[in-house]
Amino acid sequence: MRRDHVRTAALTSVAVAVGWIPWSGQVVLLPVALAFPVIWALVPNRAAAGLVSAGYFLAASRGLPQGVATFYSSDLWPGLLLWFVASISFFGVHAVLWTSTSAKRPHRYLASAILMALPPFGITGWAHPITTAGVLFPGWGWWGLAATTAGLIGLVTRIWPAVAIALAGAWAWSAATWTDPKLPDSWRGVDLEMGASLGREADLPRQRDLIATVHSAANDGAGFVVLPESALGFWTPTVERLWTKALDGRSLTVIAGASVVDADGYDNVLVGMSAGGGRVLYRERMPVPGSMWRPWWGDSEGARADFFANPVVILDGRKLAPLICYEQLIAWPVLQSMLYDPDVIVAVGNGWWTANTSIVAIQRASAEAWARLFAKPLVISFNT
Structure with missing residues (x-):
């Protein structure tokens, strides 16, 4: 049991970093978010799945408390409350759908990704890892979205190291050749x-x-x-x-x-x-x-x-x-x-x-x- 606690604490710390780094405004860093499904799959139990999901989401949306305080000219408490409420959908969905059965995990993660992309849960579906598709596969359109979805599913399976290497290669190539979106003429x-x-x-x-x-x-x-x-x-x-x-x-x-x-x-x-x-x-x-x-x-x-x-x-x-x-x-x-x-x-x-x-x-x-x-x-x- 103590070993599980240590593992959960370590994975939660990593999840916070994985939420913080890609969601900082640098578009080429977005693929760091792909580490989240790996962490989600490695946790020892459902409670730990909720903790790492909360850590990822709260880190990614860390600007919300200060933004709300500025918007309402108030102290941080309303912003902190909204920050927590907004995270409920994300960590709730990922905690409920987590499973210890490796064969079921890909289907469960796919379900969580779809739920967080569409209303009603998707209303607060910030920091969705699928956003990385544009960095991994620029110009691929729906095929790029499908490839990224397949990669996300692969990252919660036992072959995740091979999938991670393949996605890292796509990321490196894209980062080396990255160009900003074009501005239309006139x-x-x-x-x-x-x-x-x-x-x-x-x-x-x-x-x-x-x-x-x-x-x-x-x-x-x-x-x-x-x-x-x-x-x-x-x-x-x-x-x-x-x-x-x-x-x-x-x-x-x-x-x-x-x-x-x-x-x-x-x-x-x-x-x-x-x-x-x-x-x-x-x-x-x-x-x-x-x-x-x-x-x-x-x-x-x-x-x-x-x-x-x-x-x-x-x-x-x-x-x-x-x-x-x-x-x-x-x-x-x-x-x-x-x-x-x-x-x-x-x-x-x-x-x-x-x-x-x-x-x-x-x-x-x-x-x-x-x-x-x-x-x-x-x-x-x-x-x-």
Whole structure:
């Protein structure tokens, strides 16, 4: 029994490191997460499986307590509580599905990987090892996803050393030849540093500042300019008229984040604007649970989750796969979008509340990995 305790403590420590290193914002380090299924398979019992799973997840999502404290201007306790609650799905699924029977282990791990990639468990399915597919097999698309899934299954079998060597070889080759996702011709993603004021201060001077930023990008040759999540504040007819007038006479399309409010709550959206007018392009499928999406409280002021709606949108003949903020941290929104073979991935966020954490860097790395897997151009726009 004492031997099992020592083994569990050692494996939990390794799981913490395996959660910390890949989820630090360096895209080429993502394959370190592939060590998690090996650790999960080596634990001596179900309780140990829960401990190593919790250690991995909590380390990977370590920026959450500080981010929540900043968002709500509070101390760390609410963030710590949310951090723990968010981990329940991950360590619960992996603990329940763990088995000491080696023949059943591959099927159990595959089931846990699928559950953590899809709602409802996938709503908090951060740090999913399947994200590494884009680093291991860039450009392979669905075949790369299948190869990575097969590798994950192989890592919980007795031949895991051979599988690990093969995956390490793929990782080394990819890292040596790595190139960032391409930016589509004439597209610009604008990063802003406006902090918490973006979206909250949406008065005329702020709108004019954003318009000037867009015009500057257009003068540099951009035909499509992307602004971050929440950039416009509330989307209203007045805001639409202001921007339509500002774009008059220019062959320019602007995609920007905004909120659409009604009596039942609000939608976190992306709007498309040009000289011909503006419209809501995309409604966020998965807003941030807790701070935005709050169905368990019956809060009519919360953001709506559109789940599997509008995985792609059409703009000027191009098929776009939008990902707003939190959607970049979980697997199913991007995988659903890729089923429709989009032309461009558009990833936006408003990460002012993540200061002094690695959350925005992780979002960027995840978006880059998915874009490289499916060989899709990527446009990123964040506010910090």
